[in-house]
Amino acid sequence: MDFTDLNTKIGFLGGTLFSIALNISLDAILFTVVMASIGASVSYVVAKLLNYLFSFFKK
Template identity: 45%
Template sequence: MLLNNIQLRSGVVGGTFLSTAINFSFNDVLFTAVMAIIGAVVSFIVSYILQKMFSDKE
């Protein structure tokens, strides 16, 4: 019974992964990468500004 359960789970996970991977296009991956870069840059800039505003060194 345990072996059957593992086979069922691996079949469901593998099928879900493959059906999702087929639907990705290059434009989706490129858009996600650009948005991640923009988010990282904005996060860095905001952190830097807040650090300068609230630093004790004056």
């Protein structure tokens, strides 16, 4: 692999990620964190509820 080619790829990737990071607002990040935590909590509760129901009706 050519050294210049690697530098070009790293520069392109770094510039792209940096420009994306600057364009994302704090509100969007907070909204994503809140929605992910709500989704994870609901998924956990539903999994526990289904596990309880399956074990209850299996007896």
